[in-house]
Amino acid sequence: MGEAGSAVVEFAVLGIVLLGVLVQVIVIFGMLQRATLATSAAAREVGRAVVLADSIDDAAARSTIVIDQATTNHGLAPGSLHPSVDGEIVRGARLRIAVTTEVPLLQIPFIGPVWPSLAVPVESTHVVQVDRYRSFP
Numbered sequence: 001m002g003e004a005g006s007a008v009v010e011f012a013v014l015g016i017v018l019l020g021v022l023v024q025v026i027v028i029f030g031m032l033q034r035a036t037l038a039t040s041a042a043a044r045e046v047g048r049a050v051v052l053a054d055s056i057d058d059a060a061a062r063s064t065i066v067i068d069q070a071t072t073n074h075g076l077a078p079g080s081l082h083p084s085v086d087g088e089i090v091r092g093a094r095l096r097i098a099v100t101t102e103v104p105l106l107q108i109p110f111i112g113p114v115w116p117s118l119a120v121p122v123e124s125t126h127v128v129q130v131d132r133y134r135s136f137p
Contacts (some may be wrong), residue, residue, distance in 0.1 A: 028105060032120060035103045038074035038081065039124035042067055045097040046083050047128035052097060057087065067099075076101065092132040101103045101120065 045066040053059035067081050080101050087095035100123040104113035113119075 005128055026056070027107075027109075028103075031103050031107075032122065034074055035101050035122040036124070038070050038076055039099040039101055039122055040126075041074070042070035042081050042083065043097045043124045043126035045070065046085070046099065047095065047126045049095045050085055050097070051130055053089070056089070059085075061068065061115050089130060089136075091130060091136075093130045094127055095130065096125060096127050098123060 001032045014108065047066060049062035049066045050059045053062050063083055063085075067083055069079070070076075071078055071081055081099055083099045085095055085097050087093055089095070100121060102119040102121050104116060104119045106114040107120055110112060
């Protein structure tokens with residue numbers, strides 16, 4: 001008779017814990033999807049900006065603007081996207097643009113990451129070709 005009703009209490013406690021874990025998993029997948037979309041869009045737009053630039057300085061300025069817009073549009077923290085361009089800006093060259101970021105796995109809403117080093121890296125690449133008939137100053 002001393003254990004009457006304890007199964008209801010155990011079910012309620014375990015149900016709340018499991019529901020919390022399930023919600024956290026859903027939030028993590030949403031954050032991974034957002035980071036994937038942000039890196040993909042940023043890589044594509046940085047490629048376009050670099051190919052249309054007139055000089056290396058112009059390409060750097062344009063890519064900085066594009067990265068800032070991508071972080072703002074996708075709700076990421078400023079400075080979380082890191083672009084890199086492999087190749088040379090010459091006629092007919094192919095440039096490989098990679099944009100990386102990290103998504104923290106354990107994060108409490110409105111507080112931030114619990115364990116910052118526990119993160120999933122997300123990277124997107126895009127290859128663009130400089131126009132063969134492009135003239136540079």
